[in-house]
Amino acid sequence: MAASSSTPRGPMKSATRDFRRQRTTALALIPLALFLIALLLALSGADYETARHYLGNPIVSFLVILTIVSAVLHMRVGMGEVIEDYVHGRFFHVLALTANILFCVAVGLASIYAALKILIGF
């Protein structure tokens, strides 16, 4: 097994970049997570028109997108760490890391699409 891991992958290839990304997104997410909670609080039990009114505000929309992007980048690294720790074997390792990236991209794109659709109304 030791010989087969000669090709750099995972932590050997991108550890420093991932470390920095996890920290910068963490810092960004301190105010952004509080913003998200404030938004969810303001819209808890809100009807459709109220929700559209809030989410249609350009500043709110911008902050929502910023939150999503930061969160998705942050959780890609975090789940990557979990996979490095628990998913062994080359095939499942690569499969899990790929699924992780696809999940984060999908959630990110779906959320940004929704936020922009509400903002611009296409």
Add this chain to the structure above:
Amino acid sequence: MAETRQAGRPLSPHLQIYRFTITMAMSIIHRITGIGLYAGTLLLAAWLLSAALGPDYYNLFQSVAGSWFGQLVLFGFTWALLHHLFSGMRYLVWDNIRGFELRNADIMSWGAAVLGFVASVGVWALAFSLRGVL
């Protein structure tokens, strides 16, 4: 690794021999809440999509979110987010090689755990009072 075991050498100690510490528990909970939040972004995306796709979808989302089960999940999401937030701040402090004294590390860990829970209850109390329920 397998050769080491076959040679009858001692194994490294397993989890159960370690004494419970708050930093250990918080490390585990940090990872669990992180995984929970990872899944929780699906709810966030679903909420935004429902608002984008029209009142029918939005009302469906709201009725599921408003059920007792939905409320339970949303409280869990709130707690996971706030806990992970406060817990994560400890790591940002530790990254700067500060707060590693056992006493300080313990205080920061208990503080983050208590803050995360109290803030979650506070947010929900505020939400219910804003809706006039409480």
